[in-house]
Amino acid sequence: MRNRKTLATEIVLIVLAIAGVVAPFLLGYYYIDVLTMLFINIILVTSFHLITLTGNWSLAHVALMGAGAYSSALITGSLGWPFWLSLPLSAMAAAVIGLIMSYPLARTKGFAFFIASYAAGEAMVLCWTRFKVPFGGWTGLTNIPPPENIGGIDFSDPTPYYFLTGIVMAVSLWLMYRLGRSRIGATFHAIHSQESLAKSIGINVTRYKMLVFVVAAFFAGVAGVLLVHRMWAVEPNQFRWVPTLYLLVWAVFGGTRTFHGSILGVAALTLVGELLVPLAEWVPMIYGLILILTLLFFPEGLEGIPHRVQSLFRKRRTGGEAPEDLLMEGQD
Amino acid sequence: MVILELQGLRKQFGELVAVDDVDMSIEEGEIRGLIGPNGSGKTTIFNCITGFLHPTGGKVIWKGEDITGKPPHVVAGKGLARTFQLTNLFRDMTALQNVVMACHLHTGVGLVGQYLMTRRTKQRDEEIEEKAITILETMGIGDVKDEIAGALPHGHQEALGVAMALATEPKILLLDEPVTGMNPSETKDMMERITRLRDSGVTILLVEHDMKAVMSTCEQITVMNFGKKICEGDPEGVCSHEEVIEAYLGRS
Numbered sequence: 131m132r133n134r135k136t137l138a139t140e141i142v143l144i145v146l147a148i149a150g151v152v153a154p155f156l157l158g159y160y161y162i163d164v165l166t167m168l169f170i171n172i173i174l175v176t177s178f179h180l181i182t183l184t185g186n187w188s189l190a191h192v193a194l195m196g197a198g199a200y201s202s203a204l205i206t207g208s209l210g211w212p213f214w215l216s217l218p219l220s221a222m223a224a225a226v227i228g229l230i231m232s233y234p235l236a237r238t239k240g241f242a243f244f245i246a247s248y249a250a251g252e253a254m255v256l257c258w259t260r261f262k263v264p265f266g267g268w269t270g271l272t273n274i275p276p277p278e279n280i281g282g283i284d285f286s287d288p289t290p291y292y293f294l295t296g297i298v299m300a301v302s303l304w305l306m307y308r309l310g311r312s313r314i315g316a317t318f319h320a321i322h323s324q325e326s327l328a329k330s331i332g333i334n335v336t337r338y339k340m341l342v343f344v345v346a347a348f349f350a351g352v353a354g355v356l357l358v359h360r361m362w363a364v365e366p367n368q369f370r371w372v373p374t375l376y377l378l379v380w381a382v383f384g385g386t387r388t389f390h391g392s393i394l395g396v397a398a399l400t401l402v403g404e405l406l407v408p409l410a411e412w413v414p415m416i417y418g419l420i421l422i423l424t425l426l427f428f429p430e431g432l433e434g435i436p437h438r439v440q441s442l443f444r445k446r447r448t449g450g451e452a453p454e455d456l457l458m459e460g461q462d
Numbered sequence: 463m464v465i466l467e468l469q470g471l472r473k474q475f476g477e478l479v480a481v482d483d484v485d486m487s488i489e490e491g492e493i494r495g496l497i498g499p500n501g502s503g504k505t506t507i508f509n510c511i512t513g514f515l516h517p518t519g520g521k522v523i524w525k526g527e528d529i530t531g532k533p534p535h536v537v538a539g540k541g542l543a544r545t546f547q548l549t550n551l552f553r554d555m556t557a558l559q560n561v562v563m564a565c566h567l568h569t570g571v572g573l574v575g576q577y578l579m580t581r582r583t584k585q586r587d588e589e590i591e592e593k594a595i596t597i598l599e600t601m602g603i604g605d606v607k608d609e610i611a612g613a614l615p616h617g618h619q620e621a622l623g624v625a626m627a628l629a630t631e632p633k634i635l636l637l638d639e640p641v642t643g644m645n646p647s648e649t650k651d652m653m654e655r656i657t658r659l660r661d662s663g664v665t666i667l668l669v670e671h672d673m674k675a676v677m678s679t680c681e682q683i684t685v686m687n688f689g690k691k692i693c694e695g696d697p698e699g700v701c702s703h704e705e706v707i708e709a710y711l712g713r714s
Contacts, residue, residue, distance in 0.1 A: 332567030
């Protein structure tokens, strides 16, 4: 059973990888760009998912992505250092800011964490708008160079940049997946399920919460770097309420219990977003609706659907209780 | 030798004095019972000792060292382990995973080691698993190691709670009502295991409502009422103490 599952996962991954390699040769620049954005958002939402493992929902996560973006804008734009050096440095800068934020945040939980993380994110935005040098105020920074050529590959072209983003995403996902599956990941889960028990067996809960926040900030920073070198510009409003709302909706819609849940969420909603392009102004409202409807009718998110379908079939087979079950679901 | 000492321990919640200047000292290797009616402050004392609550006054001395107000994970690291009332478990993990998690304290987890999965990390993980299985067997629940903790019968869950505390390699074990809700034969098993743990060198401090269990197992008993210590001594002495009878049976 388990082997069949791994095999299925491997097949899905191989198909996705092949599709990912072939896609840019079949699609126009616009859709290559959409996929590049999707990859960046997948890194963002997966790193966000890491924090949810300890039971906290951070509203500062998009701001930490911004920290990576601003950092890389300054390192490559003002200092003129190469992108390839800026990528790890800026991710580390985001991690350091995450570390500073996590010091008070890891000592709060539940709703207090939610609100405090929002304040931390806004404080970050305030820094960018307040200090015109070097952050450029509300207009932000422009003229950020694309990554330097390597072996004649020009990364200002959408297709090479797409592949660059795809590779960085694959590596990031692998690293985060391994972390979640390790004993450290199990400890995050233990803290989430029974915090006082975790303390009583000697787990330094605060330290682990800080750790997950810093690691997540690092990958949010990676996403920010990839974002800023695709847009060639950066401004504070990119990292405030609307993108934070999107991030929450992706995670809730996809589900946070599995590793792939939130990835499914962002992929599905990106597709929805593309279909809604003519209604662009309404998208935040539609996202809000999706959030409410998901919470009402699909609290487990997309990832819960296979399980539901499975139990539906099992019930059908064993004795026709399914209609009643459906009725119940419709009511609550 | 005294290993744990409370000096004038006090805990107030606003106006309410939950623990009122309690002195207590526990010898290494003893089984101490801590009894008293509901709300007399027993669990609050546990929480103050293990760092879950910050005492309002007084001191907690562990082997001559003042550990008052130290955070729980630090206290656990010094060799004081506790269990919780109404059993606290990682309910969606297996029994074995629960104990492995509790072995955390003396093994540590390195970020780099977890990524590289070096032979040393693997070997250590195997050792931890063996240790966890041994502990489960000591508590008589080795055969359910792969069952989900939340689905175990109540008696097994209590035993698992103690197993997790043991996994931190404690010098003293603070048990908060370990036999509540158990039938007489389960209670007897549990008390025997606790006695055996003591014989293997772990000091025990036991909060319990089941008087029969306490009287038959503990050598020394401390009785509390309304946050105050009202008497201390061997089971017979305590039973015949006037204030104790009053606290339990009411004024006649």
